Amino acid sequence: MxxxxxxxxxxxxxxxxxxxxxxxxxxxxxxxxxxxxxxxxxxxxxxxxxxxxxxxxxxxxxxxxxxxxxxxxxxxxxxxxxxxxxxxxxxxxxxxxxxxxxxxxxxxGPLLDPLEVAQGKISRSKGDVHPxxxxxxxxxxxxxxxxxxxxxxxxxxxxxxxxxxxxxxxxxxxxRFESKTKIWQTRIDKTKIKKIVTYHKTLTYFFDRFHLENPAILEPKPGIPPTSGHILEVIQVIKDQKIRLVMVENFFDSTVTHRLKEEVPFVRTADIPVDVDGEAQINNLDDLYEKLVQTLEGK
Amino acid sequence: MRGYIFLTIFMVSVQPVFAEVKASKAFNPDISANFLGLFQRFNQGHDDRDQSNHNGVSLQEAELQMTSDVDPYFRASVLLSVSQAKGSTDSGIEPEEVFFETISLPRVTLKAGKFKAALGKHNQLHTHAFPFLDAPLISGDLLGGEGLNEEGVSAAVLLPTTWFSELTVQAMGTNNDALYNSSSSGHIAPVAYWKNLWDLSDDLTFELGVFGTQGNNSFTSTTSAYGGDLIFKWRPTSGGKYKAFVWQTQYMAGSRLGNPTGEKIGGISSWIQYQFAERWWAQARGEYEGISQSTTLPKKNKQSVLLGFFPSEFSGLRVQLDRLVVENLPNEYKFAFQYNVSIGAHPAHAY
CATH class of the missing domain: 3.40.50.1980 (Nitrogenase molybdenum iron protein domain)
Structure with a gap:
């Protein structure tokens, strides 16, 4: 027993x-x-x-x-x-x-061939940099x-x-992501958008993957909130380079974009999620990338 | 060609040296420094530079911290503090915290060295992390200006509960002037702290802690101190970069048997901190000392307001106004401005 x-x-x-x-x-x-x-x-x-x-x-x-x-x-x-x-x-x-x-x-992160690895001596005078x-x-x-x-x-x-x-x-x-990336690239190409302004350098990898440029950032330096003087510089870049889209990561205060729209009527601004669950209906990474592509498409 | 050969030989010969330097740097501890500058003016203050709490400008404190893993079993931390020596315009350096602790044991952290005792939440804070420019009234009067910071050993156990519950027990020396100042270096005082935290929602937490200690004092008797913390913290998961609210209350009391100036002392401090923009905080504090207190000790009331601007995680500017009412003494009004600067390794922020 x-x-x-x-x-x-x-x-x-x-x-x-x-x-x-x-x-x-x-x-x-x-x-x-x-x-x-x-x-x-x-x-x-x-x-x-x-x-x-x-x-x-x-x-x-x-x-x-x-x-x-x-x-x-x-x-x-x-x-x-x-x-x-x-x-x-x-x-x-x-x-x-x-x-x-x-x-x-x-x-x-370190296993994924990071971009913007700091070269030489770095300093916090450049903001919240990631060495x-x-x-x-x-x-x-x-x-x-x-x-x-x-x-x-x-x-x-x-x-x-x-x-x-x-x-x-x-x-x-x-x-699946490799396959969808080709489709997303085709859709992005159709929008004819090549340059986008963002609040922070959050979309660097997205832009690098889909051959987009990020000629201006609303933060004067990483982690430092926008200043009036810097906003004027960004407005000038938008005008000079005829940038049509400003994407603001939705955990930042997007009221700064009101001034951009006043000064540059042709620019479109969008608050975007940059993480899964960043807003309703973004339940996985497919949804997140799809949302970003749709934002470029103006949907 | 000769130059090319020389360069090649040079490169080959120096490469291992660079590698050695890089490898040795990898083992360097994380090093950071922090300093606090102060300008203050108060009507009951004095202009004597020999006194550490004088009117005018002063370097309130500078701290140098080094932290590193020792081996697979321990981590060590050395924090040296430089501040004005008592009764002198010279600065003195002292080991504020020097300890090692385990990193390889499940559920428990054992620690030995000199460190801030787990006598409530505020006592474990360094000066630069104080919510206000000064410590709560009762903390200063019961534990002294430096708080309870002694040589000892500690065990902090994470209890197997569904909420955060931590029990810390410590055995500390009894050298503290204000609380113990016992006659024998062989005297040991136990300290216990039970801290609990619940997530009431994703945005709101509630923390409750109780603590106590008892040990020999200089009056050939015993001193005991005990109290509790009650903290609500609110930071919304959406928009939380720009707004937050904290309400914290600390109650502390002590019984110093044999003390001719008064055996019992007790007080409460309660404060709110409101973040109203990304880099701005407004704060207010109310304090009362006189709960279950000996009649020989004066009752005290204090009110403080503070406005803080933090350009980045590494710098801060704060202005504080205080009104202190002490029984049978003229009221004290104080204005203080403090700058707070950190350099070096990124700090890991405590909640």
Missing amino acids: NKINVKILLLFFISLTAQAKLAVVTTTTDLKALVSEVGGEWITVDAIAKGTQDPHFIEAKPSYMTKTSHADLVVSIGLDLEVGWLPSILRGARNPKINPGEKGNLEV FGNPHVNLDPIRMGKAAVFIAERLGQLDPVHMTSFLEKAKALQR
Whole structure:
């Protein structure tokens, strides 16, 4: 009888282990969308930042420490995007599995061929610069396809049983983004828009991917709010280069664009989401990229 | 050709040196410096430069901080503070916090060294992170100007609850002049702090903490101090770059048995902080000292208002007006302007 009980107990624990899902926490909703699609039913995933928040400035709420204290994996962008808050959360979580450099800590940004990596000596007199590169890799569908594969590999290291499933899903996502990127490029080409003004250098990777230019930024320097003098300079650039579109990331105050419209009647301004859940109906990265393309199309 | 060969030899020979320099820099600690400059004028103040709290301009404090992982098991932090020495115009340097702590243990952080005791939320803040230019009245009167900051050991445990719940227990020295000043270096005082935080919504959190300590004092008896924190913080997930609101209240009381000037002291400080634009904060604070207090100690009332402008994460300018009413003394009115500057490694902000 005792032997039977032991067997039942063993089976119970084996089934528990088999059903245990990897607990993943991501810093942004975009990464959550990727992890969710790649991990499928074998993981649970939660994001720290909301899609409507500026990911540079998230408060390190202790409740995030509780959340990450149970995590098997924390996925972040890196490139100093989360430098003001993620270290505090990781320290407070007291979870050695997710310490930087451990298998349970993945920074995807440095793996995605970052743009605008600082050369030579840098200084904060140039604003809130990121020495290791622009961290807004999330707006390039091709890079995010690659990120999905890196995430799948890391999930597979933590849960080798489902490695094949993770990789298959990641590669399917990557192929879908590659295919859609060609369609989005064609649609963007049709708009004849080549130059766009933004509030911050959030869309650098999107513009680089779709061969668009960003000749002026409303912030005089990264992280510094627009000044009257700088707005006048931007207005002059818009007039000189006949720029037709200004896109303002929707966690910034867009009232500054009222003045642009007064001075330059032909310019169109749009508040745009730049993260999944950044506004209603933006439920995944496909929706997000589609929204950006539609904004260029004037829809 | 000779030049080319020389250049090649030079490049080959210096490359490992550069690599060594780069590799050694990678192990350098994160280094940052912060300093606070102050201009203040108050009607009950004095113009004696030897006193640290004098009228006019002064360098309130400069801090140099170095932090790094030690090995796979520990992280260490060294924070040196430079400020005006008591009774002198010279500056003194002292180890404000020097400790190491574990990074490899689940659910708990063990710490040893000299550090700010977990006696409430405010006591753990450095001067540059104070919500106002000065500490709450009761903190200053009960714990002294530097707060409770001693040599000791600490264990902070994250409790297995669905909300954030952390229990910190510490054993600290009893050198603090205001609170203990015990006669023996062998005396140890326990400190405990239980901190809880709930997300009432994505925009709003509620924090509740209770804390206490007890130890030998200079009157060959014991001192105990205890209190609580109550904090509401609101920052909307949409538009939160431009507006936020904090309401924080701290109650603290102490019993210093044998103290001839008065054994019991207790007070409350409550303040609101309102962010009304991306870089602007307006704040107000009301304080009362005299709750369950010995009649020999004067009751105190204080009101403060503050306006803060923060050009970036690394600099801030603040103006504060105070009115202090102390029983049987003339009212004190004070104006103060402070600048706050940080350089070096990006700070990881505490919530």
